[in-house]
Amino acid sequence: MIKITDNTIEFVKRNTSVFNTTLANMAQDVLFLSKIKVPLKSGDLQDSGKTEELAILKHRISYGDTLNDPRAIVQERGKAGSRVFRKYTTPDTGKKYLEDSANIVTSNALNYFRQAGNQKKLL
Amino acid sequence: MNPLDPFAKDIAKYLANVSSGRFTFGIGSSSLKIGELEKGKDGVAIRQVPTVPPDKETAIEYYQLDFWAINSGELLGYEDLRFIYNIFHRNHHYSTNNFFVQYSECTENIADMDRDSEGRKVWKLSVLFIVQNLIS
Numbered sequence: 094m095i096k097i098t099d100n101t102i103e104f105v106k107r108n109t110s111v112f113n114t115t116l117a118n119m120a121q122d123v124l125f126l127s128k129i130k131v132p133l134k135s136g137d138l139q140d141s142g143k144t145e146e147l148a149i150l151k152h153r154i155s156y157g158d159t160l161n162d163p164r165a166i167v168q169e170r171g172k173a174g175s176r177v178f179r180k181y182t183t184p185d186t187g188k189k190y191l192e193d194s195a196n197i198v199t200s201n202a203l204n205y206f207r208q209a210g211n212q213k214k215l216l
Numbered sequence: 217m218n219p220l221d222p223f224a225k226d227i228a229k230y231l232a233n234v235s236s237g238r239f240t241f242g243i244g245s246s247s248l249k250i251g252e253l254e255k256g257k258d259g260v261a262i263r264q265v266p267t268v269p270p271d272k273e274t275a276i277e278y279y280q281l282d283f284w285a286i287n288s289g290e291l292l293g294y295e296d297l298r299f300i301y302n303i304f305h306r307n308h309h310y311s312t313n314n315f316f317v318q319y320s321e322c323t324e325n326i327a328d329m330d331r332d333s334e335g336r337k338v339w340k341l342s343v344l345f346i347v348q349n350l351i352s
Contacts, residue, residue: 121265125252125263125284129252129253129286129332131333190333197330201324201327204324207323207324208323212267212280
């Protein structure tokens with residue numbers, strides 16, 4: 094006789110937990126990386142970056158006092174209305190400080206997932 | 217010895233001690249920093265990442281530290297992290313000021329994280345430490 098135990102619920106629970114840890118770690122790294130890419134040497138914009146866990150599997154990284162803070166949006170898009178920024182005060186800086194950071198971190202997503210999975214094995 | 221020091225600070229001191237002058241840690245322009253680097257300065261920032269809680273029965277603690285090397289030289293940051301990799305990867309049974317490290321290992325290879333706003337090269341290395349607090 095063969096006894097089969099259905100562990101699907103436990104499997105889904107653990108998987109969700111690993112995915113959530115993965116996303117949280119990735120969000121922290123996107124924040125760290127974007128802080129050193131913000132095109133301002135010092136100031137409020139750099140200090141205003143934060144990550145939030147809105148729900149399980151839903152994390153947000155944002156800059157500015159509000160979600161629609163024009164300073165953060167203008168620097169990310171590299172233009173204000175139709176006026177495109179061409180000369181930045183700091184060399185080698187430019188737009189997309191947040192998007193570029195997110196792209197770099199997500200390109201290493203598999204590593205983050207492995208790390209989170211290994212952490213869960215310790216429990 | 218200060219039992220209230222965070223683990224990252226202990227590791228920074230340990231690294232400064234064993235690196236024969238490659239890394240410095242303390243007040244002033246040291247090359248190791250906790251949390252984040254000062255703007256415009258090269259070096260290695262150590263960030264503590266949330267990990268699993270301590271073991272209930274053995275009091276063993278788990279720490280993951282991310283080492284972020286930011287350097288104006290293209291490969292200097294990579295060399296710094298390779299040095300750290302060689303010190304911590306698969307190392308075991310060594311003491312810092314407040315902790316005894318049972319085992320440490322790098323959980324990934326050195327990752328290329330592009331450049332910062334000043335064009336300096338950024339690399340990252342994650343290390344997992346399995347430790348016991350010497351004070352508790």
